[in-house]
Amino acid sequence: MDILKNLQIALGLKENVIDPTANPQQSQNKILIVEDELLLSNALELKFKHNNFSVFKAMNGQIGLEMAQSNKPDIILLDLMMPVMDGKEMLHKLRELPDFKYLPVVVLTNAGDVENMKQTKMYDNASAFLIKSNVNPDEILQVVNDLLK
Numbered sequence: 001m002d003i004l005k006n007l008q009i010a011l012g013l014k015e016n017v018i019d020p021t022a023n024p025q026q027s028q029n030k031i032l033i034v035e036d037e038l039l040l041s042n043a044l045e046l047k048f049k050h051n052n053f054s055v056f057k058a059m060n061g062q063i064g065l066e067m068a069q070s071n072k073p074d075i076i077l078l079d080l081m082m083p084v085m086d087g088k089e090m091l092h093k094l095r096e097l098p099d100f101k102y103l104p105v106v107v108l109t110n111a112g113d114v115e116n117m118k119q120t121k122m123y124d125n126a127s128a129f130l131i132k133s134n135v136n137p138d139e140i141l142q143v144v145n146d147l148l149k
Contacts, residue, residue: 029148030054032073034064034090035108036082040132044077047137048144059083061090068094068103075104075144078126091126104147106140108132 031053035041038059045055056071058064061078062085068076076094080087087107094100104127128143 028052029075030056030071030073031144032056032058032064032068032071032076034058034061034067034076034082034087035079036060037079040108043137044140047141051141061085061087065090065093068100069097072099073103075106075148077106077108077140077144080107080109095125104128104144106130106143106147108140 029052031048033041033044033048033055035044035057036059041057041059045057048055056067056073058067060082064076064078065085067073078087078091087109091105091107094103094105102125106128107126108130110132127147130140130143
């Protein structure tokens with residue numbers, strides 16, 4: 001629980017704001033975070049739960065694709081570089097499914113992934129691209145909220 005408390009402090013959240021036992025069905029929007037960096041994934045989970053999102057997480061694209069189909073998120077945060085199935089492949093397969101052809105997907109990537117970003121934008125219609133080192137959870141939340149309007 002110390003990690004949870006530290007993340008809450010780092011994100012500027014008041015203690016005990018997040019109830020890990022809360023029912024995700026009460027949330028307004030559903031977000032799927034597909035990210036293999038555990039610290040970032042947990043920080044984003046806390047940020048979005050604090051802002052009334054129902055949050056689902058996957059550590060790679062294969063699990064992310066399965067979770068998207070079973071949970072029908074309103075938006076996806078997607079890392080490009082992951083084990084098992086990378087984000088490019090996941091997004092490509094997602095776009096082949098009629099239910100997900102126009103689902104907003106925000107790609108989170110590292111600065112060195114510029115070529116991957118170009119290919120992903122060209123072929124699979126990602127909604128936004130964010131360089132991980134250039135954004136914080138508040139900025140990611142703002143992009144997500146803007147796309148859901």
